[in-house]
Amino acid sequence: MxxxxxxxxxxxxxxxxxxxxxxxxxxxxxxxxxxxxxxxxxxxxxxxxxxxxxxxxxxxLTYIYTDLSKHDNSSFWGPFPSSIKGKLTQFNVPGNCIEWCLIxxxxxxxxxxxxxxxxxxxxxxxxxxxxxxxxxxxxxxxxxxxxxxxxxxxxxxxxxxxxxxxxxxxxxxxxxxxxxxxxxxxxxxxxxxxxxxxxxxxxxxxxxxxxxxxxxxxxxxxxxxxxxxxxxxxxNRWGSMYDAPVKSNLTIKAASSDIEDGSEAKETALVYHWNPNFQYHSNSRxxxxxxxxxxxxxxxxxxxxxxxxxxxxxxxxxxxxxxIIDHPHTQEEKYNVVLSIDPKEYIFQPLRQAMSKILNNVSIFSRLDDPSLPKDGKLFHYGDYELLDMDRLSTDSTHYFANSYIYRKALIRKHYLSHTIHNYIVKHPESILNKAYLESYTIDLDYAEFLDDSLDENWELRQELEQSEESGKWWIVKPSMSDKGQGIRVFQTIEDLQAIFDSFDDEIDDEAPQDSLIDDNKIIISQLRHFIIQKYLTNPLLLPSMSNKKFHIRCYITCMGDINVYVYDRMLALFASVPFIPLDKGDDNNNGVEFNPTDLNILQSHLSNTCLQTHNKDKDLSVMEFDQLVDIADDDKLQIKKQIYDIAHDIFIAAKSVNSLNFQPLPNAMETFGVDFLVDDKFNVKLLEINAYPDFKQTGNDLKELIDELFLNVTKHCIKPLLDGGENISKEKNGSFKNVLSYTSNDW
The missing domain is CATH 3.40.1210.10 (Survival protein SurE-like phosphatase/nucleotidase)
Incomplete structure (x- = not known):
């Protein structure tokens, strides 16, 4: 400053x-x-x-306050108390006025x-x-x-x-x-x-x-x-600044002791009129x-x-x-970008178009080792996590910028996320996360036969599961490190959970149809080990116009530096492939068929991840823009979004403050996460999970324009400010890219 x-x-x-x-x-x-x-x-x-x-x-000294956005020179007299910013409106003075000290x-x-x-x-x-x-x-x-x-x-x-x-x-x-x-x-x-x-x-x-x-x-x-x-x-030197004198009769008051005080005398004076001749100069020196x-x-x-x-x-x-003067605000900035993504990828063209539009003078390269890439200056690298130069990202914060943080397990690993939220709400019970995250437990398991031992180590979970039938609670098990819905199962009892893990250890059914849900959803326990057991939301919001299919909201949240958080306001609604079937063992809702935790056909009504819908003939209908859902009133949509903004605000503070080893936002990086939310029938929002490198192609072709706009916003509000040295950080309130958090590490 x-x-x-x-x-x-x-x-x-x-x-x-x-x-x-x-x-x-x-x-x-x-x-x-x-x-x-x-x-x-x-x-x-x-x-x-x-x-x-x-x-x-x-x-x-007197004060005036002027609104420079106007051109009528109208001013307000002061002074006003202490700092004038944001406090002048109570005096009917615009809050953006400039203070002038007049002496x-x-x-x-x-x-x-x-x-x-x-x-x-x-x-x-x-x-x-x-x-x-x-x-x-x-x-x-x-x-x-x-x-x-x-x-x-x-x-x-x-x-x-x-x-x-x-x-x-x-x-x-x-x-x-x-x-x-x-x-x-x-x-x-x-x-x-x-x-x-x-x-x-x-x-x-x-x-x-x-x-x-x-x-x-x-x-x-x-x-x-x-x-x-x-x-x-x-x-230079110049001559007279005045015209030749002229005589003038002046009335002069008495100034000497021999004249009576207060008397006047008439005198003739010589007057020199100010009239400098600025055209005349000499250089006599x-x-x-x-x-x-x-x-x-x-x-x-x-x-x-x-x-x-x-x-x-x-x-x-x-x-x-x-x-030679540098004009940083007027000279056209030169931007160098490495876009190490396969041109056939869904996001390649949206990214390239956004960078070409927002970064006016940009050169885009396909490889970090391209010999024509300038050796000096700033470089933004957008690519898969494995292709980023992590050593350079951690040591060269002034020249190398990238689309991913190095450490963010506190958010993207399900069991880490659960610990992050639990530790935060213990200290901050007033946080929206206290009610926006479903009751969760974590277990570690190498093989299905060791489930009983794992539950002994987590006796609180064992007690909950032993009382599930009596309490009517249902649970969902998720591998902590899997994605695309793999390994997710719904269950109620310890016996159900044991059957699920036993099924994971079975060999994949060679007779299952190709691209079946069974193949897509299979996991190997020993390769994943960490699992989260979470209370299942049995009363999801269902929409008659969508055949009462369960859905979740996919929201893209972008973080920049350390740390600004933006919520992309154009969200997606991802629907299950079949109508929702309430969970009740042996109930007629299951057409008289007793609930089987390993029956993936029943699971289809409870999973809304489009990655598991390769067999769904109406897949194009499984993704819609949230704002276009006709069964939800506009006020209810605003209520849902407001909760998402608050959740986004608190979850990134939580990750930074209570799990800083596993979430380290860098000043030279940004990252877009795919964040999933559930909504219950009372319009309460629940955080499901946070995904790094989300599968943007879930959006489908009909909504590709939504992704195009997303990357325009990301480039405008995140990539360009990073390359410009942090200038023009967006505080946009009413656009589609909402800044919900803007703090530095020192604020925590």
Whole structure:
């Protein structure tokens, strides 16, 4: 955070006297939000008094607040309490107003009071830089600079507090004193000024230079390509600033003791009318042909002059030549991306199109070892986890960026997720996770025959299962590290669970039809070992228009850096292939067939994962956009989404705060997770699981546009800000990409 004091000699916003401070401050706020600014300026125009103070005069400070988004110069008188941001609305003043400190003194006095009595509350508590200007007119040549209150205020900063200072002037031509912002010329002048100031601030020669003067020509040719030159002051001389005297009769009050007090005398006086001839200059000091500040500005270029605060030029101006300025906000950024995904993959084209659209000047490579890939600069790599350079991702946070964190087991492993949530709600029982995550237990198992031993080690689970029939609870078992619905079973008793694990150890049925659910859902216990036992939601929300099929919501949640979390508001509803069959052993709801935990035909009504529906002829109907569901009222949809936002907020805080070893968001990475939720018949949302590298093709062809928009958002709000150094972090509230969490590690 750079603490910056802004002053001038033209006073507050005024179309006739001070027309340039509005565009300058507006552009500063836009391009340098990391600058903390204080504005202290004369209450009226105070030009031509150099570095003078009004000796013996007490000065008064008043406040006004102005909305820079308007152009009528309307202001509100203050002061207002403490920080004005977000607190002015209670005074019927817009909350985005800028505070102006108006002092009835000279520019030098404004700087003196501000540096000693208006200290900033951020950073070191001291000002780092004083900007005096932009001044109406030029301050080139010795004849102007020695009388300039703009330069005088900058000198005061050096003399009173040894603070770096810059005097900024915008030169006009052909008598057009106040230039209008036609063609955006004042915006260009502002951006050029800010870029030059930023360059000087980062490359300051404190040994030879106290302050700089900058003169920018307000010519139609001014652009971001206008050259900038270091130039010495033209040590010119000029003649009379006044016309020849004329006689005038004045009435003068008595001033001597021999005249009665209060009496008056008529006297003849000579009056010299102010009429400087700025066209006349001489250079009597030397006849050098050296290019000076006046020459540079007259040629339509920008002049920068380093000074000592003793009206003496810095010695380093002897090294002359063009000063190369970086314009980070105007030059077209060059982006390099490695997209190491098979072009036949479902997401390849959406990703490539999004990057080409959002990253205007982008080169896309297919391999990280491509010899034509630039060796220097920033690189974003989007690819499968195994293809990312993890060593580089963990050590080079300024140049290498990727689409995955290294450690995120706290979220994507089901048993880790269960532990993460349990540990968090113990400390935060008020969290939405306390009611949004179903009762869960974890067990470790190598072979089916060891189930009894595993339950002995988890006696709470054993007690629950022994009482399940009496309590009416049903359970679902999930392998912690499987995906695409593999190994998921529904059961009620310990005997059911034993039968399920015994079936996993059986050989795959060679007679089962190809692509059957049996083959797709088979697992090997010894390869997975970790399982989660979770209470089964027996009252899911069912929709008549969808034949009362069970469904879950697939929501894409993207994390960027450490850590911003975005919820993609266009969610999917994934339906089971057959209508829901309530769980009740031997009930007529099962058509008189007793429930069998290993019968995968019954399981079809309880699993809504589209990966298991290869045999479903109506697969295109198994995925719909959530907002298009006609059986859910709009208010209920909003209630569901609000719960998802809150769950997303808390689950990522939980992972970072209680399981930081297994979730480490990196400043140079982002990742999109597929997060699954269930909704019960009371519209309560339950978190099911979080998937890394989700299967986007579950969306299907009819909803591919939804994925296209997702990657546009990801590129715009995550990838581009990462490459731009964290700038333009989105806080979008009403769009389809909602920022639900924006914290850093220090906040925990």
């Amino acid at each position: 750079l603490n910056v004091l802004i002053t001038n000699d033209d006073g507050p916003l005024n179309d006739d006297y001070s027309p340039y401070i509005r565009p300058f401050v507006s552009n500063l706020l836009k391009f340098h939000p990391d600058w903390n600014i204080t504005i202290a300026i004369p209450d009226v125009q105070k030009s031509w008094n150099s570095k003078a103070h009004l000796a013996g005069k007490d000065l008064t 009835d003194g000279t520019p030098a006095s404004c700087v003196n009071i501000a540096l000693h009595h208006l200290k900033p509350t951020t950073g070191s508590g001291k000002f780092d830089l004083v900007i005096s200007g932009p001044n109406v007119g030029r301050n080139t040549s010795a004849a102007y600079i020695t009388s300039s209150a703009t330069v005088g205020a900058a000198m005061e900063a050096v003399i009173t507090s040894d603070v770096k200072a810059i005097a900024l002037s915008w030169a006009y031509f052909q008598g057009q004193k106040y230039v209008k912002n036609e063609g955006g010329i004042l915006d260009i002048a502002s951006r050029q000024s800010l870029d030059i100031i930023s360059h000087l601030n980062h490359n300051w020669d404190t040994v030879t230079t106290d302050l700089y003067t900058i003169n920018i020509p307000l010519l139609p040719s001014l652009s971001m390509d206008t050259k900038v030159f270091m130039a010495p002051i033209w040590e 030397h006849g050098s042909k050296q290019r000076h500040d006046m020459d540079v500005v007259e040629a339509g270029d920008i002049a920068v002059t380093p000074l000592r605060a003793v009206f003496q030029m810095s010695s380093n101006v002897l090294t002359q030549g063009e000063l």
